[in-house]
Amino acid sequence: MTQWISDVVGPGYAQSIQVESILYEGRSAFQHIQVAISPMFGRMLILDHAVQTTEVDEFIYHEMLAHPALVSHPHPRRVLVIGGGDGGTLEEVLKHAVEHVTLVEIDRDVVEVSRALLPSICGRAFDDGRVRLLIDDGIAFVRRTHEKFDVILVDSTDPKGPGVALFSEAFYAACGRVLTDEGMVVAQSGSYIFQRGLTKLVREHLRSLFPLAMTYWAAIPAYPGVLWSFTCGSKRHDPRALPPEQIAGRLKSVSTRYYQPHMHPMAFTLPPLIDG
Amino acid sequence: MTQWISDVVGPGYAQSIQVESILYEGRSAFQHIQVAISPMFGRMLILDHAVQTTEVDEFIYHEMLAHPALVSHPHPRRVLVIGGGDGGTLEEVLKHAVEHVTLVEIDRDVVEVSRALLPSICGRAFDDGRVRLLIDDGIAFVRRTHEKFDVILVDSTDPKGPGVALFSEAFYAACGRVLTDEGMVVAQSGSYIFQRGLTKLVREHLRSLFPLAMTYWAAIPAYPGVLWSFTCGSKRHDPRALPPEQIAGRLKSVSTRYYQPHMHPMAFTLPPLIDG
Numbered sequence: 001m002t003q004w005i006s007d008v009v010g011p012g013y014a015q016s017i018q019v020e021s022i023l024y025e026g027r028s029a030f031q032h033i034q035v036a037i038s039p040m041f042g043r044m045l046i047l048d049h050a051v052q053t054t055e056v057d058e059f060i061y062h063e064m065l066a067h068p069a070l071v072s073h074p075h076p077r078r079v080l081v082i083g084g085g086d087g088g089t090l091e092e093v094l095k096h097a098v099e100h101v102t103l104v105e106i107d108r109d110v111v112e113v114s115r116a117l118l119p120s121i122c123g124r125a126f127d128d129g130r131v132r133l134l135i136d137d138g139i140a141f142v143r144r145t146h147e148k149f150d151v152i153l154v155d156s157t158d159p160k161g162p163g164v165a166l167f168s169e170a171f172y173a174a175c176g177r178v179l180t181d182e183g184m185v186v187a188q189s190g191s192y193i194f195q196r197g198l199t200k201l202v203r204e205h206l207r208s209l210f211p212l213a214m215t216y217w218a219a220i221p222a223y224p225g226v227l228w229s230f231t232c233g234s235k236r237h238d239p240r241a242l243p244p245e246q247i248a249g250r251l252k253s254v255s256t257r258y259y260q261p262h263m264h265p266m267a268f269t270l271p272p273l274i275d276g
Numbered sequence: 277m278t279q280w281i282s283d284v285v286g287p288g289y290a291q292s293i294q295v296e297s298i299l300y301e302g303r304s305a306f307q308h309i310q311v312a313i314s315p316m317f318g319r320m321l322i323l324d325h326a327v328q329t330t331e332v333d334e335f336i337y338h339e340m341l342a343h344p345a346l347v348s349h350p351h352p353r354r355v356l357v358i359g360g361g362d363g364g365t366l367e368e369v370l371k372h373a374v375e376h377v378t379l380v381e382i383d384r385d386v387v388e389v390s391r392a393l394l395p396s397i398c399g400r401a402f403d404d405g406r407v408r409l410l411i412d413d414g415i416a417f418v419r420r421t422h423e424k425f426d427v428i429l430v431d432s433t434d435p436k437g438p439g440v441a442l443f444s445e446a447f448y449a450a451c452g453r454v455l456t457d458e459g460m461v462v463a464q465s466g467s468y469i470f471q472r473g474l475t476k477l478v479r480e481h482l483r484s485l486f487p488l489a490m491t492y493w494a495a496i497p498a499y500p501g502v503l504w505s506f507t508c509g510s511k512r513h514d515p516r517a518l519p520p521e522q523i524a525g526r527l528k529s530v531s532t533r534y535y536q537p538h539m540h541p542m543a544f545t546l547p548p549l550i551d552g
Contacts, residue, residue: 004290012296012315014280018288039288060549193497219503219547221469226502227495258548266545271495272534273336 005036007050009224010194017041017051017222023117028109030162035117041222043118045086047110048161054222058088058121061188063259064218065230066092068267069151069184071250072239076150078102080178082138082166084155085110087122093153094128095254101131102147104138106162111135139165142174150180154187159198167198169205172233176209184234185210192217193225193273206233214240216267218258227271240268281312283326285500286470293317293327293498299393304385306438311393317498319394321362323386324437330498334364334397337464339535340494341506342368344543345427345460347526348515352426354378356454358414358442360431361386363398369429370404371530377407378425380414382438387411415441418450426456430463435474443474445481448509452485460510461486468493469501469549482509490516492543494534503547516544 006016017038024035034046042055053061066089070076077099081089085105093101105111111133114122126133134141142152152175157163165171166187175185185206190198192215199215206213210233220228232239248261259267282292293314300311310322318331329337342365346352353375357365361381369377381387387409390398402409410417418428428451433439441447442463451461461482466474468491475491482489486509496504508515523537535543 004288006292010316012280012294014292014294016282016290016292018290020288040286057549193495193502219469219549221501221549225497226469260548262545263547266542266547269538269542271539271542272536273333273495273497 005046005049005051007224009191013194013224015224017044024113026109026113028107030107033109033113035113044222045110045114045118045121047157050158051222052157053086053088053121055118055120057221058086060218060220060258061223061228062088062092063256064216064267065089065153065155065186065188067251067254067256067259068216068230068239068264069153069186069232070096070098071247071264072234072237072242073150073182073184074237078147078149080104080142080149080152082142082152082154082156083163084153086114086118087111087125089153089155090125090131091121091123094125094130099130102134102149103131104134104136104141106135106137108135139171139174142171142178145178147178148180149178150183152179152183152185154185156188158190167202169208172205172209176233176235179235182236184232184237186230186232189215189229189231191223191225192227192229192270199229199231202231206231210234211236212238214268215270217270218267227273239264281322281325281327283500285467289470289500291500293320300389302385302389304383306383309385309389311389319396320498321386321390321394321397323433326434327498328433329362329364329397331394331396333497336494336496336534337499337504338364338368339532340492340543341365341429341431341462341464343527343530343532343535344492344506344515344540345429345462345508346372346374347523347540348510348513348518349426349458349460350513354423354425356380356418356425356428358418358428358430358432359439360429362390362394363387363401365429365431366401366407367397367399370401370406375406378410378423379407380410380412380417382411382413384411415447415450418447418454421454423454424456425454426459428455428459428461430461432464434466443478445484448481448485452509455511458512460508460513462506462508465491465505465507467499467501468503468505468546475505475507478507482507486510487512488514490544491546493546494543503549515540
């Protein structure tokens with residue numbers, strides 16, 4: 001079978017990844033779900049025809065969504081993950097000495113398909129005693145809950161389908177209310193090259209709500225444009241001002257491949273690209 | 277017209293850029309040449325169906341091929357550019373107080389088409405009194421010449437067509453012979469993600485010939501995989517050990533957009549990607 005999955009992401013720009021075989025295909029209440037095998041990236045989770053994560057490079061995205069905030073916050077005990085039904089972010093969070101992680105995923109099928117067919121991404125994260133899995137609308141959850149969290153990680157799809165509301169100012173404002181006074185939120189904010197408008201929108205929302213807001217990047221081969229953006233809103237702690245010894249100290253007991261101490265300041269230095 | 281130019285660069289990975297119109301198409305003695313307009317990247321030079329450079333992001337590639345060595349060498353007076361018929365590298369070299377630049381391009385048509393249709397890339401570089409343009413085989417030139425150069429910049433296509441020999445150890449050895457005792461050579465060495473074997477090959481060749489050899493990167497949106505590699509061989513000066521004040525001092529009179537002082541150490545820090 002020679003089949004390609006193509007993603008048109010910019011004005012006249014597309015990325016295509018060959019699909020050797022499809023392990024799963026179905027439609028949940030929220031979206032079209034596939035697990036497919038690619039020669040370059042191994043097993044891939046594909047939602048609404050967009051590659052979400054792959055066996056080969058998932059560690060980069062998940063490490064870079066989770067660790068910069070968890071290392072910058074002096075004592076993250078309670079963490080909330082919105083989305084992230086593949087469990088990859090959860091696995092990274094659990095590498096820290098956190099007490100509790102709530103994961104709110106809207107689509108039960110994503111969790112079940114990932115646990116069955118992408119075990120190398122979630123590991124045994126869902127079995128960890130510190131984890132509470134809620135199949136629920138993340139926006140409704142943050143609006144309703146009376147709990148408080150130290151760190152919120154927004155592990156969403158692109159702003160289409162069930163992901164749209166996760167890019168709204170109202171959602172980030174609700175995140176601010178459930179964060180402690182030292183709390184931090186990090187959201188994936190799109191391709192640093194092909195979704196500059198989206199990155200800017202997230203940063204503007206967070207800037208209007210948090211004393212500190214900044215974008216950082218990681219190089220994720222399977223994502224269109226490779227340079228991917230994450231945007232952080234913080235009530236007190238500035239990841240850009242983190243002393244190198246705190247990063248190294250925190251990572252001593254945390255095993256990572258991409259997010260190494262020297263990558264932290266590099267991530268917060270944005271390459272001056274085409275409209276930069 | 278809806279036409280796309282696709283480049284399959286990795287195992288089952290392709291990048292496609294839409295072509296709105298074609299300004300020039302022809303076959304030279306060496307290769308197929310096109311100048312086309314894309315919605316995202318403006319005018320693009322396409323050789324043997326691979327995008328070589330675009331109006332929108334050419335500054336990143338050309339700055340990053342030229343400046344790291346020209347800033348690391350304490351007094352670059354005589355510079356040799358092999359390939360680079362579009363004039364973009366030449367333009368960057370001439371921003372420094374060099375005395376002489378020889379550009380050896382094998383394909384006269386590339387120079388003529390670029391001067392006519394891509395004036396924003398070469399500027400007035402070819403008219404500069406310090407420039408000698410030779411339409412010749414770069415390998416033959418370095419084998420034959422008795423001149424000496426401080427810096428050699430290898431601005432080649434991919435290793436196919438006329439570019440193949442520019443990736444050979446014999447060529448780099450000949451470069452070594454025409455470099456002064458403090459000389460440096462820099463070669464573009466392929467996609468950091470999809471041509472890892474090529475990057476490694478160039479580094480191994482240069483390591484076997486020069487006391488110092490190292491790879492650095494830049495983010496170039498129009499190139500497949502975005503993260504692009506350059507590899508430097510140096511007889512004495514180590515760009516990684518360059519004091520920040522030397523970089524800032526040298527760039528005071530050199531106007532750049534991507535290669536700014538803080539980008540120098542970042543370029544020499546390689547992100548730990550898929551094969552570590």
